[in-house]
Amino acid sequence: MATQHSRSAARLMMAPAVILLLGWMLVPLSMTVLFSFKKYLPMRGGDLGWVGFDNYVRFVSSSAFWPSVQATLLIVGGVLLITVVLGVVLALLLDQPMWGQGIVRILVIAPFFVMPTVSALVWKNMFMDPVNGLLAHVWKFFGAAPVEWLSQASMQSIILIVSWQWLPFATLILLTAVQSLDSEQLEAAEMDGAPVFKRFWYIILPHLARAITVVVLIQTIFLLSIFAEIFVTTQGSFGTKTLTYLIFQRVLESQNVGLGSAGGVYAIILANIVAIFLMRIVGKNLDA
């Protein structure tokens, strides 16, 4: 349905969005690349000239670099695993007939509405505090010694907090997909004598494949750049320094823009590797 006229109109109407996003991507990006080749200390002399690849070498050879990549991937992977698995279970549960389904659904979605700063603060103080936190009370109730969550099990704690925020999203998408499953197909499988587990494995799970892809794609986009949860809880200590946070510290806390920018370029490369990988999958799945 396209005439020359509508095609040129279409190009014109895409232009603002494309130009804005292109500018948003290219302008700061090229500045970052520029800074990354400079010794640039805003508080201590400003632009101190070109240094070639020094910043890149220093950033990677810093002892904090690889642990930060590892922490980033661990958080993204951990949260994805938890939210997808629990999301599938919850979606199947919520799809069953029950009383008050609407209210349960609201309860389950609610964490998504909570801003990350609030959820991090609430979890840190009111639940994970080793003295007054609710979890400490529970542990004491069972006669166990309270855990210092954010230092002894820092990674697990952060993954828990972030998973709590993203579980509603995964559940909802998966629930929508479960609801679109043709129940006759399941009944046919039941008639064929397929046990519950096989029905899940061969019929339900393949049906959810596209929804799971969407969950993984969208969550990865957001999880790669989580910031507030770490900023508010551990401030990057106890092995929770993600790449994002490491760069943030280099730029803002040590005021070393050159070094931070080199880190930024690394982060962009990492994000692109993940992006290409994801786009491959999603591109295929998007056609349907």
Add this chain to the structure above:
Amino acid sequence: MGSITLSKVTKSFGEAQVIPPLDLEINDGEFVVFVGPSGCGKSTLLRLIAGLEDVSSGEISIDGVDATSLAPAKRKLAMVFQSYALYPHMSVKKNIAFPLKMAGMDPAEQEKRIANAAKVLNLTDYIDRRPGQLSGGQRQRVAIGRAIVREPEAFLFDEPLSNLDAALRVNMRAEISELHQQLATTMIYVTHDQVEAMTMADKIVVLRAGHIEQVGSPLELYERPRNLFVAGFIGSPKMNLISGAEAAKHDAATIGIRPEHITLSKESGTWAGKVGLAEHLGSDTFSRIHSDELGEITVRTIGDFAIKHGDTVYMTPDMSKLHRFDADGLAIR
């Protein structure tokens, strides 16, 4: 005025040429039907005329004025889509009023035209309903209403009846024909159903793979099909086509005889055969007769012709109605 001329019009989608160079003349006030099997380019041709697609080359003129690169709205044509394409969020009245509103017409005049269209189309009682609350036939009428209030130079219909059930289809067919009589405006009507084409058209354009196979009045096409394709496409049940020795006897590669031009007898006739299936419709009986030399032949007889599976019968074709075709499928006259 509503004459439309297409000269050397072509249309390609990427590599694929859907419409090869095509010339066509449509006169003012004519009811023209484009007919052909599905996928042959009927909709594409209609959309080219409407301006919803650009021609790849060639020229379209409306009332003698070059309209090739005119925007759809400027061509003074109205279109009724297969899916009706009603605006679901507007009432029937708003739907019909939309083109008038877009034209910035004076509200009093709008009211008058809407009331008139609603009366003509029996929509007065539904005027405040949404399309979702209407039956298929009523939706169809709203779509037509939206087209007629504009008083266009020509109407374009793209398979407007294909979403209706059989009974309703016959009714709407008559209504559209009647509308044409009343308005005397040019109508171009696309269908894959040759019955619709035969019953409604002043002029039929038979298309195959974007080519015009023949243009003519329904009777012309019925009586003098230009080639095998038209012969097989127009008429129901289909014309019997026979090739081989029997055709050679008539100096042709293929001969054709319509089912209604064969007389059946239990005693004697030109060709002998065995009755395969006999369909008794009441008014007529259609029999499929198997003959060793000719293959399957369909014959129409009167309704109470007593005949059943396995009977041996004799067929006599009316020689004056015999069609002959050469090796290229063209009619020999």
Add this chain to the structure above:
Amino acid sequence: MARAVTNQRKTINTILAWAVGLLIFFPILWTILTSFKTEAQAISDPPVFLFFDWTLENYAVVQERSNYMRFLWNSVLIAGGSTLLGVIIAVPAAWSMAFVPSKRTKDILLWMLSTKMLPAVGVLYPIYLIFIKFGILDSRIGLIIVLMLINLPIIIWMLYTYFKEIPGEILEAARMDGATLKEEILYVLTPMAIPGIASTILLNFILAWNEAFWTLNLTAAKAAPLTAFIASYSSPEGLFYAKLSAASTMAIAPILILGWFSQKQLVRGLTFGAVK
């Protein structure tokens, strides 16, 4: 399910689902409850659940300490402004991609989405400099622009998926009826896509409301929204559970209420239009 389900099974489902639902909701519930306790009761051992002396004192203190209304107003303006601006830019773009698709449409869409994967921290300093240069550091307009840009790909994607469900013939009918492109979008497409547009607006409003990287790093006193308001309670001297809870409740209440009132659109929106 076409089959009748036994009441027993339904009861078990109900109990299970409510238990899980309440467990997930519990942190929020606990925060709201704590906000009505005195500081002593908030840290009492063992914790009290419902039977305490309900008080509104914490809300008064929080309001006095930090001007809640100003943060709230900033949040509303920033989230609302960036969402509306985003939708205004995205509707024409999504129209183009949905109704005049070309070979490159999918690539463009994926590219747009990929700009969301650019780590914000990688460009924090350049943006900081640009903001200073244009004098929009710690201004609402600056944040509106940035949040609009980071959410634009998602808005376009969602609108695109909703628009694609609308039959192109209806838009063509409008074109035949003499509607200009603007009228076609305004009078035909937009009203038909209202549910999808509403979902898009709601979801992106929430995303913008909760955004915490740019809002924390690009604001100070003037334009700070609720994310910054609550961050000020993370410093130790502000560490009073009841007041923290009151502040938290105040920060999330508007969105929770909005969420409850527009549940249907939100559920639809939460799937980003990607799953039907």
